[in-house]
Amino acid sequence: xxxxxxxxxxxxxxxxxxxxxxxxxxxxxxxxxxxxxxxxxxxxxxxxxxxxxxxxxxxxxxxxxxxxxxxxxxxxxxxxxxxxxxxxxxxxxxxxxxxxxxxxxxxxxxxxxxxxxxxxxxxxxxxxxxxxxxxxxxxxxxxxxxxxxxxxxxxxxxxxxxxxxxxxxxxxxxxxxxxxxxxxxxxxxxxxxxxxxxxxxxxxxxxxxxxxxxxxxxxxxxxxxxxxxxxxxxxxxxxxxxxxxxxxxxxxxxxxxxxxxxxxxxxxxxxxxxxxxxxxxxxxxxxxxxxxxxxxxxxxxxxxxxxxxxxxxxxxxxxxxxxxxxxxxxxxxxxxxxxxxxxxxxxxxxxxxxxxxxxxxxxxxxxxxxxxxxxxxxxxxxxxxxxxxxxxxxxxxxxxxxxxxxxxxxxxxxxxxxxxxxxxxxxxxxxxxxxxxxxxxxxxxxxxxxxxxxxxxxxxxxxxxxxxxxxxxxxxxxxxxxxxxxxxxxxxxxxxxxxxxxxxxxxxxxxxxxxxxxxxxxxxxxxxxxxxxxxxxxxxxxxxxxxxxxxxxxxxxxxxxxxxxxxxx
Numbered sequence: 001x002x003x004x005x006x007x008x009x010x011x012x013x014x015x016x017x018x019x020x021x022x023x024x025x026x027x028x029x030x031x032x033x034x035x036x037x038x039x040x041x042x043x044x045x046x047x048x049x050x051x052x053x054x055x056x057x058x059x060x061x062x063x064x065x066x067x068x069x070x071x072x073x074x075x076x077x078x079x080x081x082x083x084x085x086x087x088x089x090x091x092x093x094x095x096x097x098x099x100x101x102x103x104x105x106x107x108x109x110x111x112x113x114x115x116x117x118x119x120x121x122x123x124x125x126x127x128x129x130x131x132x133x134x135x136x137x138x139x140x141x142x143x144x145x146x147x148x149x150x151x152x153x154x155x156x157x158x159x160x161x162x163x164x165x166x167x168x169x170x171x172x173x174x175x176x177x178x179x180x181x182x183x184x185x186x187x188x189x190x191x192x193x194x195x196x197x198x199x200x201x202x203x204x205x206x207x208x209x210x211x212x213x214x215x216x217x218x219x220x221x222x223x224x225x226x227x228x229x230x231x232x233x234x235x236x237x238x239x240x241x242x243x244x245x246x247x248x249x250x251x252x253x254x255x256x257x258x259x260x261x262x263x264x265x266x267x268x269x270x271x272x273x274x275x276x277x278x279x280x281x282x283x284x285x286x287x288x289x290x291x292x293x294x295x296x297x298x299x300x301x302x303x304x305x306x307x308x309x310x311x312x313x314x315x316x317x318x319x320x321x322x323x324x325x326x327x328x329x330x331x332x333x334x335x336x337x338x339x340x341x342x343x344x345x346x347x348x349x350x351x352x353x354x355x356x357x358x359x360x361x362x363x364x365x366x367x368x369x370x371x372x373x374x375x376x377x378x379x380x381x382x383x384x385x386x387x388x389x390x391x392x393x394x395x396x397x398x399x400x401x402x403x404x405x406x407x408x409x410x411x412x413x414x415x416x417x418x419x420x421x422x423x424x425x426x427x428x429x430x431x432x433x434x435x436x437x438x439x440x441x442x443x444x445x446x447x448x449x450x451x452x453x454x455x456x457x458x459x460x461x462x463x464x465x466x467x468x469x470x471x472x473x474x475x476x477x478x479x480x481x482x483x484x485x486x487x488x489x490x491x492x493x494x495x496x497x498x499x500x501x502x503x504x505x506x507x508x509x510x511x512x513x514x515x516x517x518x519x520x521x522x523x524x525x526x527x528x529x530x531x532x533x534x535x536x537x538x539x540x541x542x543x544x545x546x547x548x549x550x551x552x553x554x555x556x557x558x559x560x561x562x563x564x565x566x567x568x569x
Contacts, residue, residue, distance in 0.1 A: 043137040045153055046113050051176060051233040054108040056123035057134050067106045070125060079108055080122040080133075089122060112233065113140045148191040148221055148236070155219060155238040159284065160212045161246040162318060170205040170222035171237050183226035190218050214317075217243045245282035245318040253288070253345035254279040256322075258356040266358050272332040274356050275324060276343035282319035286348035290325045293342045299327075306330040334360075396550065399558050406471055406557040410504070414447040415557050417470035419491035420512075421480035422450070429512055429536075430476060441544060443559060449487075459487060467494045471557045472506050477533070478513040482524075496527055508555045509533045 046052040056077060059066055070077065080089045094103055101117075102109045110117060118140045124133040141150040160166035170185055177183060187194040187202050196202045199211045209216060224235040257277040258264065266272045280288045292299045292309065299309055307329055314322040325343070329336060341356040387394065416438060420426045430448070438444045447470055453462050467473060473495035475481075481488050498505040511533050534551050541548040 043139065045139045045141060046110075047150070047234075047236050048115055048140055048142055049112045050235060052110045052113055052138070053175065054110075054121055054136050054138065056106040056108075056125075057136060058123060058125050058132055059106050074127050075125050076127070077106060078124045078126070079103060080124065082120045082122070082135075084118045086119075092121075111231070113138075115140050115142070143236075148188055148223065149219070149238050153238055155240045157240045157242055159242045159244045159319070160209055162212055162214065162243050164212050164246055166209045166212060168207040168209070168220055168239060168241060170224065171239060173205070173222075173224055173235050173237065176224075176233070176235060177226040177228055181226070183224055186223045188221045188223070191221065194220070212243055214243050217241055243318060244284070245320060249281050249318075250283045250349060251281055252350040253290075253347055253352050255343060255345055255352055255354040258343060258354050260357075263357045263359040265361050266332050266337060267361055268332060268334060268337075270332055272329045272336075274327040274329075274341055276327070276345075276354075277322060277324045278343070278345040280321050280323065280345075280347060283347055283349060288321070288323060289344075289346045290323045291344050292325060292327045293340075293344065295340050296342075393550070395554050399554075405559060410471065412469050412471050412504075413445075414466070414470040415444040415559070416472045416474055417447045417449075417466050417491075417495075418474045418476065419488055419495070420476035421478055421488055423478075423480040426476055426478055426480060426512060433542075434474070434476070434510075437544065437549070438556075442553065442556070444556065460490060463487065463490055464494050467491065467498065467505060470505060472508055472555070473499075474508045474510055475527070477509060477511045477515055477524075479515060482515070492524060492527070506555070507531060508552070510552070511535045 044052060044054060059070070067077070079092045081092055082089055092101060092103075092108075093099070094101065100111055100114075102111070106123070108121060108123075117138060120135040120137050122133050122135045124131055126132070141152055143150050156171060158166070158168060170187075182204065185205050187207060194200070194202055194207065199209070199213070200216060201208045201210065205222070207220065219238055219240050221236065221238045224237075226233055226235070255276065255278050257275055264272075264274060274292070276290060276292060278290050290311070294302065294307075302309075307327070310326045310328065312324045312326075314324070316322065323345075327341065337358055337360050341358070342353055343356065344351065344353045346352075418430055418434065420430045435446050435448065438446050447466050449463060449466060452466070453459075473491070475492055475495065495505055495507045499507050507527060509527060509531050532551075532555075534548060534555070536548060540546065543549075
């Protein structure tokens, strides 16, 4: 069953004939053509192939007649119907051969129904001057495949309190078979057979819930198979059982908000929302109501266009619910602050109220200043993090665009002089890796003693001369550098002394391999304490974009001819 609107239309020839032709309880309207709406649960839902009977509601809902007294008063009953999605009323012909629709007094029988029977069936009670008619919708459904019901059915509902007792009857089966007969009735919950036990017992056309549990809620379907005049028919009825809160939990409404523990902050000129949140326990047949008052006047009387009210409902278990009513005021003014805002709530057990406590606040300059300082501090921290992580890239970018080319004014011949131990590993690193990258990739002019010195010269003089004519001295440190003695020590001393006295040569320390006895050379000890040591990490340092080459490039002279493609990134 679902709710529908039944339309009753009455036509009158005149007021003088109306009173004489209609009996008590069937009063003619004053106008000549009137329609009345009755909201009633009369829509019938039935499955294909099952029997259904429609009773004319005129005898139960509108008038004080029954079928016999209506006939005695000179009224006749006729049936019409409108097909699904059509407006044309057609008379029902009961005289057709093998017609499955028949009329018995005020009842219309379908034995059995088909899908084409879906429509609105109109019973009309009339005499020579007046008629009343009312429509009963009928919907014929197919059961879902493999199911005992259709998912489109909207079943009746009954409510049973949690841990209470109640009973469920198979509805609307009386009158289909003789009262003295008891045809078999099968019960199902969600299309699964219902079994009897201590808390839930099945007794013919009823199910008794001795102790109601939450898991007992659901759709209960009863199927009746009966035989009348040798014809077997089926009735399928479904009822939804809802578990609700027990009487012991029933109480007055509880206002969660506003409350005494908090204030509502309001700002002049801003949009202000006052929320009234009320919890209602389930109370059978009880209406629930929430409303606001301003200075004692109910919300229905509010005329201020700045005031709007919104309502939301949140359903909980056991049919409890939370109703939130929001009072929204635009452009909140100083006069609004002085008003009394009270939330009321009511159910059948009583009425409660709670006044909203407001606290006025205005934007202060100190708040704006704090926000500005906070944003500035955040930007400074972000900038610091960026500089800390990408400082090498930033220095190289600056040098590439704004750096001064040292070779323009210093008159030196070489960019770099490389000092290293004359040992197989060190020579391979210097000649194949370090020299190759500095000359071929970065475009520097590199001086290597064993390659660039002339035969017959003095080692000491030529070494000192090469260093004086170079802008940088790269010292490749390794354990062999300390063991190989004189020339490497001479190169290191000359570079350190020159850097300390005139600053015309800058020393760059590259640790090729870790040193265990660095403290044995005074010059090296001082150099390591004053200078940053660039550490070669083997294969990890082969990539020209790694940190080693970026650090080395920062320490080397600025060359304006270096392009972004040749500058390590």
